[in-house]
Amino acid sequence: MPSIQEDTSPNAPLIRAREDDDNALHDGPTTPSALQHSGNAFIWALTVAACVSGLLFGYDTASISGMLVSIGTDLSSRPLSNLDKGFITSSTSFFALVASPVAGSLADTVGRKNIILFSDGLFIFGALWQAFTSSAWGMILGRSVVGFAIGGASLIVPLYIAELAPGHLRGRLVTVTLLFITGGQVIAYLVGWAFSTMSGGWRWMVGLGAAPAIAQIAMLVFMPETPRFLAKAQKEVEARAVLAKVYRGMVPDTSELIAETMSAIKKEILEEEEAHVQLKTSESGSCIPATLHSLLLHPPHARALAITCILQGLQQLCGFNSLMYFSATIFQRLRFSSPTLTSLSVAGTNFLFTIAAFHLIDRVGRRRILLITVPLMTVALVLCATAFSFVEAPQQHQIKVPESNADTIPNTRLPAIGILVAILLYVSTYAMGLGPVPWQQSELFPLSVRSLGSGLATATNWGCNTVVGLTFLPMMDLLTPTWTFVSYALVCLIGWLIIWHIYPETMGLGLEQVGDLLKDGWGVKESMDRLKATRRSRRALE
Template identity: 55%
Template sequence: MASQAEAPLLARRDDDDDDDDNDNDFDEAPLDDDPNAPMKDGKARQAGRLSFFVWLLTLSAGISGLLFGYDTGVISATLVSIGTSLSNRELTSLDKSIITSSTSLFALVASPLSSILADRLGRKPVILVADILFIFGAILQAFSVSVPHLVVGRSIVGLAIGAASFVTPLYLAELAPAAHRGMVVTMNVLSITLGQVVAYVIGWAFAEHGNQATGWRLMVGLGAVPAILQCLLLFFMPETPRWLVKAKRSDEARAVIQKTCGSDPFAMQEVDVIFKDIEIEVRDEEDSVSMGNGDGKNRYGWLNGWRELLFVPKNRRALTIACLLQGLQQLCGFNSLMYFSATIFLMLGFTVPTLTSLSVASTNFVFTVVALLLIDRIGRRRILLYSIPFMAVGLLATALGFRASGMLSIAARDTELTQGAAIFILVNIMVYVAAYALGLGNVPWMQSELFPLNVRSLGSGLATATNWLANFIVGLTFLPLMDALTASWTFVLYGIVCVAGWIAVWWIYPETAGLSLEEATGLLEHGWGVR
């Protein structure tokens, strides 16, 4: 039986669908309806092509993702290129660990702080702050003369990455038409993977053909260029209509909605419906806050947001799902490959490990493109349930490959068999990365779909902080786990995390594809929205 919260949503989506007997039939609803079909319940479905305006906004905002990917990817080649350029000595293992982990640590700090700024000042100013930090951090890294100087530069970049990783998906989700929101948010993830590919290519080029003393400075300094470009583009990018309505700037909000709806035949009626839905949500939330405070005034400000997030059941469910997905995205071990893939492939005997690492980053990019095309058709829930098992299989097969490789090495078998084991490991790592890119690589960043407007920034910020906390843990523990448990059991551990994550997704994550943000939050009103 459908839940009480879900029944009206199902009715709004399809008045003729009277034989559904399971909430998961929500997944079966077609997500690519004919945009010229009659409107259902007076509501137009924006299932046609994206307007040119939305494409421009997506590409402009996606520069943040490019910076995110570049600055997290470039450090791998930087660490092997520095030599004695800092403090007149070679970097120690401790130096490398601190330089690498400082970025994740400060990204963790920035995410919840950015949520406060996004609610008070708007989404656009947070993007601007992130760009300024990207520029300052890149310049400081490029002119570093000691390890502490580089750590400070990486920490500033970490603040920028934390802010960008939170606010850009939020900005895009609040601007995108419901039928294409998954694709638009995935475009940002595609930008991240593109930034990583660019970082690997530039790192390889400088490592093989550049000046070791100055090449790494150019690598890290290049991060300032896209940030400067986005600063200029921000003058032409609007604020999101949901924040504008909340800020009592309704005329501006309506104008933005009109631009995002494009020239669809039902565009004007769609604008009215979207605008009315946003106004109703904002008014309901203001009434809720007014009742909670007794005198109609928000006495507690930010603390009231915490109360709403943690003690209102639907918000708490949304936070649980968002943190689950963000934590799973990192605890499955993916970034251990991004940070240490060259080290792994060097252990396996590949002569040019940086190029082998590039194959992993390229696989991530290609299958993110595939996810871009499928995410709104298949749905968020389904694509996770389909892809996570392949991640687990890839990890367990990789573990078997490491075990075979270790056994062969101990037995002093011939080189050809050892190379075969290495190729087997590489292929299965690529299977794992491809499956990750299809699902866990992008779905968690759609977290803002789950939260009502009054706690959307705070909830998304906490979920993003969960991502960076898990990222920090994985980056800090991967090499020690390899030493303590062996490579084989380390990958088995990540496989177990994937299996547990699949069960959790099946149990509590509802389908939100094709729903407006207001409809999606209603799924969690009286339960998990799955059964």
């Protein structure tokens, strides 16, 4: 096993890593002592600092709800039309879709940390532009800038944390991002409620989004680059220094953990370079960029891309964000006395059960938690659809025109309460499974395609997000609420079947180990066998 002082030449370390004991690499840099350690102050401080971007992500996507009902005639000296509102709302998700693959490509050149810094600059500019604009098109421009920032942050922050975190903590630390996102949504609802009666209060709603970004820029001074990026950039000394801080306190002597991790990283870099050369030779006439070519045509990479894009698409096409965007409209149609506060219960439930996911994801496992929660989501959607069938009236099912239909709703409150309970069940199970698990996407890609692969998967998320946002109300009109929610239930059912067949369990594995699962297939059986073996070993040690 190489020592910390070895491997000073750029090529010798990669060759020696290839010759290391394969069994040691298979076991990965996770000794029993490390597996029981909950992390040190350094790794938690880095996680919290990086996740401020998640807070901005959640705040800026949720603040639109309160802003639109408070603007009045402040923009362009007229009330906003439905077209204005549509452009203002959709511009954020559209430009997040554009930014994700761009950020993924740039991250391999300028580094993960610099993408976070650039996103903060966009968050500040976009928030202040929105606060001071006086026209509808100015607001659309500001929301577009924020969309660019969200697209970059939603990709890079989970990737940054995944590349820093020890394998046994990776799921929990990436899930902290979701805690900050859902917390940001709750804060946005509360700020919207606080400023809703103030003249020009909407300017404070959007302008306050600059404050966390300013704070994060100050934190970035103390945030290092990830050891994987540093190793790829041939900065091994810096990479080892970061790993020493990450593993500090997990075992009495961290040198073996550092050496094993560096050996695994270098072995992966060498294998990926060889695979890249072979692919380039076989497809020498291709005009596709080399990294994209490898991602699409090299089978292990293509399998990773398929899994991550399917999970990210399922996360949105199951209809969750239709509730986040239109829950107040739904609850107003159902004659709840305070639709906004009722909507806050949805955001609050999402936040609380994301905390549950934080505790479960590295104990239960990614695959198992999805196989348990997605069927419960399906049941909740069917219950919601059934309850809506008792609320709808013939010719009067349009959910977006609540006032004219009040007399068509039955006097009983049971269907409305049933819908609320079903929605909360749906949100709680989503928050534990489909909410956090797709964002573990970085762990499925090897280092050479990790940034671009994560960028394309994130772009899939934002593309499907845009589709759901545009189609929800038309579906409610054309299909009725009952069949709209049945459609989402069918998406969940199909998604569950796909997860069962192709998504391997990655809990507790090092990033370099995860790539081995997809070399010759989907790796589902191999991953479950490895998980059983690991649990037997732990029981034997205990």
